[in-house]
Amino acid sequence: MKPVDRRLLGYARSARGFFVVAGLLGLVQTACTVAFAWLVSSTVVAAIGGASVSQLTGSLAALAAVVVVRSGVIWLMGYISARAAAVVKGELRRSVLEKLPQLGSAWLSSRNSVTVSTVVTVGLDALDTYFSKYLPQLILTVIATPVVVSVLFAGDWVSGLTVMLTLPLVPVFMILIGRATESAQKTQWQKLGRLSSGFLDVVEGLSTLKIFGREKRQAERIRRVTDDYRTSTMSVLRLSFMSGFVLELAASLSVALLAVSVGLRLVDGSLGLGVGLFVLMLAPEAFLPLRQVGAQFHAAADGIAATDEVFEILDTPVVSGAIGSATVTSVGELPGALEQRSTRAAALDGLEISGLGVSYGEVRVLHDFAATFRAGELTVITGPSGAGKSTVVAAMLGFVQHRGSIRLLGTPGREPEPEPEPESARALAPGRELGQNTRPLQLDDVAWSGQRSQLLAGTIAENVTLGARTPDAALAARALDLAAASELDPLTALGVNGAGLSGGQSQRVSVARAIYRALDRGCAVLVLDEPSSALDAETEAELLRGLRELAGRGMIVICVSHRAAFRAAADAIVTVARPGDATVPAAVASLASTRRN
Structure with a gap:
């Protein structure tokens, strides 16, 4: 001492x-x-x-x-x-x-x-x-x-x-x-x-x-x-x-x-x-x-x-993850129209994960994971419990130390950055051209909602616009509508941990917060982890319509879900299997990808 x-x-x-x-x-x-x-x-x-x-x-x-x-x-x-x-x-x-x-x-x-x-x-x-x-x-x-x-x-x-x-x-x-x-x-x-x-x-x-x-x-x-x-x-x-x-x-x-x-x-x-x-x-x-x-x-x-x-x-040294440090810039000065706020996302072709490996101590969770998530599509990540679905999301968000690369495809005005990639990545990324412009995924490219709602004491609108420099009431109402929560009054006051709402309502407010960030800051990628686990079938269908609308405007929408409705509505399905699972082809190790025609 x-x-x-x-x-x-x-x-x-x-x-x-x-x-x-x-x-x-x-x-x-x-x-x-x-x-x-x-x-x-x-x-x-x-x-x-x-x-x-x-x-x-x-x-x-x-x-x-x-x-x-x-x-x-x-x-x-x-x-x-x-x-x-x-x-x-x-x-x-x-x-x-x-x-x-x-x-x-x-x-x-x-x-x-x-x-x-x-x-x-x-x-x-x-x-x-x-x-x-x-x-x-x-x-x-x-x-x-x-x-x-x-x-x-x-x-x-x-x-x-x-x-x-x-x-x-x-x-x-x-x-x-x-x-x-x-x-x-x-x-x-x-x-x-x-x-x-x-x-x-x-x-x-x-x-x-x-x-x-x-x-x-x-x-x-x-x-x-x-x-x-x-x-x-x-x-x-x-x-x-x-x-x-x-x-x-x-x-x-x-x-x-x-x-x-x-x-x-x-x-x-x-x-x-x-x-x-x-x-x-x-x-x-x-x-x-x-x-x-x-x-x-x-x-x-x-x-x-x-x-x-x-x-x-x-x-403690900062370990570089998938997301590099970035200064978050607000596009709140743009008009409130959804079309103008999604300009940045529409300029991208997709998101590519290549050679992703994650270990927690001596336990290897992911090994040589590869997938491509295309812009304009709703992609669902599914797989058995413990296979590493949430770990894939954590790596995308920069929450865990990992190997491999996570990059955005089709970034205008940048020189190509060709790099070697696993054979599985080329096999599972149809249509990708070598030499296409890419850059690492950064913090201000992603909007995310986790499995837990994590709401704060305050109004619904304050929870939805959390982190915004200039909260936009109209955009907050639009985000609630896309999250199948249009019946909720944005001025409703909540207690600690969202007290006053049911589990499903809290979940949709959390999703609305991620959507608001995506629209307000022009995020290219929207990631939702089990967004409908507490929803009934009718509300889940309404949420899917909102997510399909966001994907249709050029956003990369990724959902982790076990629900059959999400798999049925997905444009692409990425199945994460446990390392060494014999049911997964050896060529793809821990990934099976299905894309709808």
Whole structure:
């Protein structure tokens, strides 16, 4: 656990300014401390020597001014620290939220999403203590301790040498206790993540648990995890108190040793009263910053642990997938007519997948998958459960690391990019000419709706136009109509997770959202994963009519479905089989493609 991670300065640039300003303030505070000790000692010596009150007025006024300046510096340090904490938290949260979409759902699926949420929210909030208490003391230690020791050497070299020899005891004890605290702190942080994820899992599945009468067992489990977290927290507190006691003891014994030495020399007359009093007042200031750093280190441990996990996320390299990074540009300035919004899609010939391979660890899900999806056609991907249909979609969306290429065909104004391709791709892509213009599929080419609706609290219209820079009410109504949801009022307010709608209605709103994006941004490809699993036959037929209309305007419409109605309405059917399935011809490995005449 590093006191200050260099990555903090890289990912939160505002922290650099904080260190500069805090360093200047620490220098002023140190000067005030030395001046205060000197003024007090000289004033006391002068008073003992018989100086009148009028003669001490100047010293007393200077002493008051030093106290005021030091108080102002301490207040300003607290204000700047709180401000820096707020700004740095915002920068780190923004960086994480920008990085997570780049890492994709494949990376997130290998992590506990609740733990990630805890780090970005509660974890980063712990930076308040880190910036307001720990870092100011750390900066003050770096500045004040060497300055005070140097001043002590200048005033009395024996006292300076005594402080310099006893001072290392404090960081030694800090390191020894800090190692034990680091282990306990990591354990506490892990238990907090376990408690958060366990509680969220129970809340999400509470209705299912209630149905099967298992809710009481989960209550006991949460109680047990909570007790573990409480015990871990108390262990960290116990170490914190022990650390404070040991540091105070070491500093007190060191100052006491110095005081004995000064007292003996004052008695034998080898040391003047002014110098001796000055040294005695200044010596504790050499130990105080170190003691405070040790105490505040434990208070800021949560923030340090959270930033470590944040930096781990930010340092994770982005694995290139099918979809390259692209700046999404809105075509909202175009008229609302569907014909004009689909111009970009109509310029394409199709989408080609070639040599696609996907593995999850040691498990190979797809191998040498190849298919061509033509523009203007409704293509249905079907196959047994677990064959890899959703994996094909995930690869198209860039959600999983994969081999092979996924490219759009017929892109005007680009040079041909011929490349070698598997024999199966040529066999399954009739009509494709080698050398035809192609380019990789990008983020702003695709509109997608998954198996789960994922609706938000708000109106239906707000859910349909989610992500649009300038929501278009007419286009939203058109998208609902194409999704067989024209009976739904766009102004209907929904609760969390789309509360207020049935499963089929939520599904159609999700499809409408994908259609809206496709129309609003001129997406070439519309991908729907099981879009009618919760629909009756009549509504499903209406949805198919809408999808056929979109395909008829030049869009590449791809649906993953087991439903017979979709297979009957499809222009082409792509059947995904499990790797090694003997029922699939060896020449095509994991693909059988049927195109209607």
